[in-house]
Amino acid sequence: MTDxxxxxxxxxxxKKDLLRxxxxxxxxxxxxxxMGLIPESWFLRRSTFTGQETFLPRREILDRISRIQAxxxxxxxxxxxxxxxxxxxxxxxSMEELRSARWASSQALALLxxxxxxxxxxxxxxxxxxLIARLLEEGxxxxxxxxxxxxxxxxxxxxxxxxxxxRYLTVLTCGEQTCVTLRTGKxxxxxxxxxxxxxxxxxxxxxxTTRLGGII
Amino acid sequence: xxTEGKGSVNISGAGSATGGVYEKVTISGAxxxxxxxxxxVIRIAGAAKITGNVRAREFSAAGSCRVEGNLEGxxxxxxxxxxxxxxxxxxxxxxxGATRIGGGVDAEQFHCKGAFSIGALLNAERIEIAxxxxxxxxxxxxxxxxxxxxxxxxxxxxxxxxxxxVLLKAECIEGDDIYLEATEAKxxxxxxxxxxxxxxxxxxxxxxxxxxxxHAAVTETAHTGTHSAPPVKHRTVEPPExxxxxNRPKVWRASWNRGKGAGPVSRAILAGVGVLxxxxxxxxxxxxxxxxxxLIVAIxxxxxxxxxxxxxxxxxVLVALALLVRLILLxxxxxxxxxxxxxxxxAGR
Numbered sequence: 001m002t003d004x005x006x007x008x009x010x011x012x013x014x015k016k017d018l019l020r021x022x023x024x025x026x027x028x029x030x031x032x033x034x035m036g037l038i039p040e041s042w043f044l045r046r047s048t049f050t051g052q053e054t055f056l057p058r059r060e061i062l063d064r065i066s067r068i069q070a071x072x073x074x075x076x077x078x079x080x081x082x083x084x085x086x087x088x089x090x091x092x093x094s095m096e097e098l099r100s101a102r103w104a105s106s107q108a109l110a111l112l113x114x115x116x117x118x119x120x121x122x123x124x125x126x127x128x129x130x131l132i133a134r135l136l137e138e139g140x141x142x143x144x145x146x147x148x149x150x151x152x153x154x155x156x157x158x159x160x161x162x163x164x165x166x167r168y169l170t171v172l173t174c175g176e177q178t179c180v181t182l183r184t185g186k187x188x189x190x191x192x193x194x195x196x197x198x199x200x201x202x203x204x205x206x207x208x209t210t211r212l213g214g215i216i
Numbered sequence: 217x218x219t220e221g222k223g224s225v226n227i228s229g230a231g232s233a234t235g236g237v238y239e240k241v242t243i244s245g246a247x248x249x250x251x252x253x254x255x256x257v258i259r260i261a262g263a264a265k266i267t268g269n270v271r272a273r274e275f276s277a278a279g280s281c282r283v284e285g286n287l288e289g290x291x292x293x294x295x296x297x298x299x300x301x302x303x304x305x306x307x308x309x310x311x312x313g314a315t316r317i318g319g320g321v322d323a324e325q326f327h328c329k330g331a332f333s334i335g336a337l338l339n340a341e342r343i344e345i346a347x348x349x350x351x352x353x354x355x356x357x358x359x360x361x362x363x364x365x366x367x368x369x370x371x372x373x374x375x376x377x378x379x380x381x382v383l384l385k386a387e388c389i390e391g392d393d394i395y396l397e398a399t400e401a402k403x404x405x406x407x408x409x410x411x412x413x414x415x416x417x418x419x420x421x422x423x424x425x426x427x428x429x430x431h432a433a434v435t436e437t438a439h440t441g442t443h444s445a446p447p448v449k450h451r452t453v454e455p456p457e458x459x460x461x462x463n464r465p466k467v468w469r470a471s472w473n474r475g476k477g478a479g480p481v482s483r484a485i486l487a488g489v490g491v492l493x494x495x496x497x498x499x500x501x502x503x504x505x506x507x508x509x510x511l512i513v514a515i516x517x518x519x520x521x522x523x524x525x526x527x528x529x530x531x532x533v534l535v536a537l538a539l540l541v542r543l544i545l546l547x548x549x550x551x552x553x554x555x556x557x558x559x560x561x562x563a564g565r
Binding site: 016020025026027028029030031033034052 | 322339340341357358359360387388390391392402405406407421440
């Protein structure tokens with residue numbers, strides 16, 4: 001039954017199968033739904049041959065459940081709801097906060113295309129800074145490539161649209177040339193192109209809100 | 217709206233007020249509030265209508281209350297007849313009597329004595345329902361769900377032929393620990409599931425244990441856990457602790473689906489009365505034409521017709537009622553016979 005349904009809608013997962021896969025109980029699931037940890041818009045009612053069933057978008061819900069499970073021992077459900085809510089993500093952060101999270105090293109700050117105003121960074125600048133810190137940590141990239149990635153993020157991130165599906169930033173090289181892509185969903189490159197670094201921006205934003213809090 | 221200098225609204229007798237932010241709102245008698253209402257405490261006794269969303273830390277309504285919008289609060293209490301056209305969000309929600317909610321319900325604690333109708337999902341950590349009439353919810357989900365048949369109060373309204381069927385209808389019910397009585401659902405899914413008396417469930421899915429009462433009908437069962445399936449126990453299901461029959465709250469019979477949920481008995485009685493009247497008419501015709509035979513036929517037939525449903529159903533009240541009807545009719549029949557024979561005598565002359 002599970003196979004038949006998943007082949008019909010591979011991007012959907014029935015609530016029943018979700019709970020079985022993740023080991024989440026009905027009580028927990030309804031509690032999370034009540035607290036707003038699972039958006040109402042994710043619930044899709046479809047009729048199957050066993051009657052009406054509720055389906056959820058597979059990747060989003062599995063991702064969400066694993067995040068809740070990772071956070072639930074350290075934070076209250078109310079706090080997690082604040083972290084997950086997309087409309088509170090965009091806030092600025094003070095330099096002290098960023099230093100305490102070890103993202104604001106002098107090396108990383110130097111690579112930021114525009115130097116921040118005194119003492120604080122906007123949301124997008126923070127994201128760029130955290131991206132730089134991440135790329136430096138991973139290594140294998142030249143300063144020029146890191147700077148290019150940061151500038152692309154600052155320039156084009158808003159054009160990616162609403163938070164929802166996973167958003168990626170990829171640094172590619174083709175011979176001597178370096179290029180940076182921002183995208184959602186799958187992307188395949190030709191044989192000569194080498195992926196130097198790939199970062200899931202949604203995860204990065206999650207890290208920021210988890211470590212620094214998302215409330216204004 | 218400003219939150220500074222919050223005043224209070226007090227309506228006693230009949231009156232109306234505009235919505236807004238208040239410290240305390242009290243209505244005793246009949247009151248109407250137009251617009252959204254936000255208050256620390258709202259107390260209603262009598263009849264109230266609020267045209268807008270209502271938010272309160274503490275909300276209590278006794279009598280009749282109508283909210284045309286959403287209702288939200290930490291502690292909400294409704295007794296009597298309550299209607300909310302939108303959805304309800306509460307820490308603790310206490311319902312007694314008949315409640316109708318157009319949207320869904322989100323609560324930590326949901327307690328209900330009586331009948332309710334919820335348009336969408338009823339989602340609460342703990343759900344306790346003592347049924348007192350025909351109730352319905354789109355879906356029910358939570359951690360612990362207990363549905364029992366309430367003890368109904370006696371009195372005229374509790375007679376078999378007047379009362380509503382006690383029944384909860386829901387599309388699907390999902391929870392960790394589930395105990396159900398008098399419930400009709402397409403699917404019940406849970407960890408530990410008990411299906412008690414008077415249930416009709418199409419499919420039950422369970423992970424740890426499943427008990428089904430002999431007086432319940434379940435079409436299909438399935439085991440969903442990762443371990444091997446524990447056997448389904450078919451035996452008399454005992455209600456959870458604290459829900460023994462003698463401990464149950466007494467509930468008034470009430471329903472939001474008046475007429476639709478009338479018991480089979482009341483329908484039979486209506487049909488019986490119809491037939492009785494027809495027989496009487498035939499009896500009267502016979503009496504005037506063939507008095508002696510007609511009298512016997514009318515009495516015997518009337519007796520049988522009135523007694524059949526009562527005897528079939530074996531309800532003492534009904535038997536008594538049928539005999540009473542018979543006794544009341546007897547003098548009329550005798551009168552008809554006398555008139556009939558007098559008319560014959562006159563006609564003979």
